[in-house]
Amino acid sequence: MKNDGYQNIEQWFAQRGWEPFDYQRKVWEAFLSGKNGLLNAPTGSGKTYALYMPLLIQWIDEHPETYNELTDNDLQLLWITPLRALARDIEQALQQVADDLEIPWKIARRTGDVSSYKKQKIKEQMPEVLITTPESLHILMAQKGYKNYFSDLDAVVVDEWHELLGSKRGIQVELGLSRLKHLRPELNIWGISATISNLQEAHDVLLGTDGTKEDSVIIKADIEKKLELQSVLPDDVEKFPWSGHLGTKLLPKILPIIEESRSTLIFTNTRSQSEIWFQQLLEAKPELAGTIALHHGSLSKEVRRWVEDALHEGQLKAVVCTSSLDLGVDFTPVETVVQVGSPKGVARFLQRAGRSGHQPGSTSRIYFVPTNALELIEAAALKTAARHKVALESRDPILKPHDVLIQYLITLAVSDGFIPNKIYEEVKTTFAYQTLTQKEWNWILNFITTGGQSLSAYDEYSKVIEEDGLYKVVDKKIKRRHRMSIGTITSDTMMSVKYLNGAHLGSIEEWFIASLKPGDKFWFAGRSLELVRTKQMTAYVRRANTFKAKVPSWMGGRMSLSSNMSNILRQKMHQAIEGSADDIELETIQPILDVQNDWSTLPDDDELLIEQTTSREGHHLFFYPFEGRYVHEGMSALIAYRISQLTPITFSIAKNDYGFELLSDKSIPIKEALAQNLFSDKNLVEDIFASLNDTELAKRRFRSICHIAGLIFKGFPGQQKASRHLQSSSSLFFDVFDQYEPDNLLLQQAYDEVLSYQLDETRLRRALKRIQSQKITLKTTERFTPLAFPIMVDRLRERLSSENLMDRVQRMQLQLEKHV
Template sequence: MNRNDLQQIAINWFEQQNWVPFAFQKQVWTAFLQGKNGLLNAPTGSGKTYALWVAIVLEYIRKNPDYLSEHKKGLKAVWITPLKALSIEIKQAAERFVEGIGVPLTVGIRTGDTDQKERAAQKRKMPDLLITTPESLHLLLASKGYDQTFKNVTAIVIDEWHELLGSKRGVQSELALSRLKTIASQLRIWGISATIGNLDQARQVLLGPDSSAFENSTLIRANIKKRIKVKSIIPKKMETFPWRGHLGLHLLEEVIPIINKSKTTLLFTNTRSQCEIWFQKILEKHPEFAGEIAMHHGSINKETRIWVEHAIRNEQLKAVVCTSSLDLGVDFAPVETIIQIGGPKGVARFLQRAGRSGHQPGKESVIYFLPTHAIELIEASALQKAVKDKIVEDRVPYLNSYDVLVQYLTTLAVSNGFFPEEIFPEIKSTFCFQSITKEQYQWVLNFITMGAQSLQSYDEYKKVEIEADGKFKVNSRGVAMRHRLQIGTIVSDAILTVKYMKGGFLGSIEEWFVSKLKPGDVFTFAGRNLELFKVKNMQVLVRKSNKKTAKVPSWMGGRMSFSSEMSELLREEMYLANSTSGKSRELNALNHIFEKQRQDSIVPGPGQFLIETFKTREGYHAIFYPFEGRFVHEALGSLLACRISLLSPITFSIAFNDYGFELLSDQEIDMQQVLDNDLFTTDFLSSDLRKSLNATEMARRKFRDVAVISGLVFTGYPDKLLKSKHLQSSSQLLFNVFKEYEPDNLLFQQAFTETFEHQLEEGRLQLAMERISTQTILWKRCQKPTPFSFPIITDRLREKLSSEKLADRIRKMTIQLEKS
């Protein structure tokens, strides 16, 4: 059969569904049948799943024209998804097509949720098409004879590649692909990516920058105009002194009519705790929604999450309050409306969430933006511009993640074993390890066979043996079992399960939150008020409570920072505040705040950098406004504090948010001296940053993740996980040993590199300081806090006060400021 005949099979099937294939779907089918690799860039809900499933099935028909009488068993294609929740849908799409055209291909799922019976069945007989996650793929590479399992695979598709790209799961995927390219000679590699800025680099990372796979590849963009309507919910009455902390609940009644007039609404919150609070408050104020509203976040148990997903599909729910657990790929046709509560901190995340509504080709997506405080309306205005001008963030890939490499080589040693000289070219062909030297590779090999130089006397670190023929192999069953239990790169705080004393399992919660509770304390979880009875064997035993006030769990992932693109858009909007025309309705709604800001200080323009100083009963405040996001401000605040203290001995407490940072002291800063000494210079940036931030302490915390991924520290067996403080103390002990005796240890060095590159975003800090050095610095001596400074000051207070006391304190401060 030629290509046209094959494509006609798909076109006929599309017609039976009353669909017409998009141009990009046909382009993918053609490129795949030509033997090309590639990256498909298409918006959410545009039919990208069928672009690749159809191509894979057509290729099978071409190679096996007698497929009805002679079906060859065995794995033929692998579909990798970052989220287990997506696998059922992907399976349904594949089955719908193969059954529709009568091809006898079986489809299976292999994730952490797959039960033991199903895994055993797969071991005996693999499905033709397998849907899996990066972790489960590595677990397959850790099983003996994996090369026989994968040798006839003709296609690997990595879905949501933009999500994996900027993480160590992306590195994990790169290494797996480097191995499979060697084993499966007919292999075609395709990635699917939605919103991302650096598409060409994304394709390089996927295929390997200098590989033949990259040379024989194509980038296909779906030219589908996805209409996105952004509507801001503007409060009728707005405070003049905005503060972060009321979670947007003052606008709850504005949300109810939106929910009522839509078939289904998803309310996206940025944190799990905010999700819990909104769910509780809607039910409290509107009990008529009982049974029609649900909650979805990553810590709720699997059964409940799956039930919620089915209920959305079947139009049983009016609204779902959720977090990023529903961000990706979940295809809910009935969802009409999205409400984003608070700034999403990034354009891509906002677009991804908008795409959840009208999730069908040609349908308009509607997203409402609900500001949690007034100044977030500037973000709403900036996001509208980004949507209009199609501005999206880059995802920064990881380089030289030696912890992932150590884990991967141990995986190969657990299964068939490996010869180092055969594997080295494969590793070097990946984007992450393109610059790895022979010496660094030898260090990693020494590490897995002997432990680090300073740990050679301890047998537990000698995991891999070198056999007589030079093969590297794990022969200990205990080592192999512990390694398989720990495959993966997602390291979180120790997770405890929440369970009724008599009865069911409710979900999971991070240990650091539970460690702050005493028996008898009441906390909100999964939409219920629960009283803690005791913590035993990694389980939090609870009973229902009728108490009205309860603590809300917070999760470590709760504080996100602006992306650099978002920061730039925000600055541009801020500069527009001074113009008389061309302003959005959001900026016009903030006129009274800008007016008050001008009375007390200024609203900076494009070439200006604002510094405000004033005195309160707390001390002397100096506030700086780079508008660069909280991570950059945390680093810049510490750096500046360190440089000022070199001029005169002075100690500061530092507060920061996405707009600026505050240095608070009991003595006045000589600001003229600060400006005269050019303290914003980028000279000696790295060394000053190391001094100012206690980089060793930050790297020590980062090293815990590196130690777990590389297998230096064992996290425990499933029913007996180690507490995070034990993990932390084990990894700290190793960190101290390396610091003292082996400072050139690659894993020790990696902890510092990741701290600066990914946590502190040193590159962004450098660019911000270069920008500030070209601006005119305007120092305003103010009599009292300004509207711009107010959110930063109140953010610092929240660390010290309970939420009730904080609200009272802020109310008093606001009354005083408005009087004056």
């Protein structure tokens, strides 16, 4: 016989005309039997209820007579989420259930969007359910007496775990859980994941190595999510851009989609692209004003909150957005998703598709809008992967980032202090730090107490003191600065954008504002603005009545093909060669593929194509591994270095997701280089570092490491330091460590991150091994081919203004079309 808690929950479902899914019941049973685990279920299938309801069942059963009368019960459930917008959505959903069941629980958020007043109220009296981010969890743990916040904690749910896994924010979660498990040994820990392939590894990373994962479970929802995929095709592919990343040529075909849908999310891959699309939608159809909105992470919380509320209430026909809305948010009115440009990964594409039809049994509908002709091949690849449910990407965990551990230890020292041996044992129970040696631990303790070998002469780096075996921070200034700096998301210094009356619009990277002078016009937050003046770290603006204005760009916005997408892309090329594909996208792009075949060849999936040609610029070599721009960054430098070992020669290098170009004023001895095993993976690391300015690359990685480890401080609100000062400080630290302390763990971490993340050494090695087994075809061409043209344009983009570039590209494409 079912207990009262079960009956109440099932009655709640029945009142809404719902029936709990089998997987939800399995989660409830596992949770209530004390098991930990990972839930894998498609977007919009009720994952939130799967992990919220068992806690309510447990509460009702433990308080059968008084469960709806007890108040101030302290924190029962901690819900960790990667997105602020998602936190707000979850808060509303959980509070509604509690209210419906007359359970007097308060659900609250503690994120960067919450006011200081509400944060203070949370500290004074914890709600029964707290929804927070990894950063905010650590800020709580930096408060005096933080252990009291978690004294009655029963469960932790980590939402969208696949999004945190493989990032330093995920490491923060691992460390936070290691502390909470020590405070509450019987704690229930569950993760929620949608689109990921390495589920077992994700499960192991979440639960750590302390026995928490023993008798744990992975529960998969056996639910078929209906998905409708359609590509928006150009009428004349031969006149469609061969390169580019905006996609606005197809904007007229998007207007009917918006008109026919109740509400549409238009996803772009960068914030700049979202600003441009919003602007051009308004210009194409002014009557949309007031019914479309813009949403990305640089807008103020007030603007984002208004957009989210309006979406919930069905007031908006369309929202142009970035990844700021692609996780778990439930906007019921959204019927359609438009993806502008390739998302470069299958999982990301499906995640965004799931924003529409975000209810059990509903259909998710997504339109793919290519930004250039070759993206039609990616469209075909995405549709194949989605329909057959193959090629979901894995998320590889990060191991031993010393900067995050340093920040965490200072967090504990700022609050109540810590005893090193106890915390060392806790830290080693995490997946990330399970191999942390005593020597490394001692180095880190020495670093936070003395500044280490290089900085011991400077008192400001002796942040932590030791008293009777307890490590703690006593300096109030250090405490304040540290609490302001907690987190692992680093970016260039941001400048606030405000109207003259003080209304806040959001933030833009400092370098962009520095490129403007008073009177210049730019687009931001969907508005045309005029820069009036800058003061400290604020840009004051007024409205400008013009569509001709600059669009801000943010650093690091371009994504790279995932390894799975690369594989499917090569398979689609094979199908195009064999004529075995029935994809409308490949049929549409066939004229361009025919040109490629006529002027050179179409590379098969077991073939590496190299094209050589000459122009007024010099001698060009184009390589097409189809491995993504990050791998091509390392591979191009490697190949250039190895060729230069045969003969003195210098190169200009350009790359995109499909290949890379080497340009020289001298003839390039490619045949001789191929005979010397050009693509060997032997001595790979040595040759990569010899081919690149590894010191400069490591310096760039070191900037964020410096910030996370607390070596540099960006400043208090309204008093932020300029980017050039921060870069100068981090470079100085790098040079000091490099000269006087070469075994500094943070310095070593910078070089490791260059290999692991920027150059993706593991994937690069796999690509080289694959190429060694492939047929290598060397073709001499008379002109730039459709595959070569976009790579060459990427090189020009770095030298020309956007206006000059577009004019030149259009002239070049017209010249090429004459030869078709």
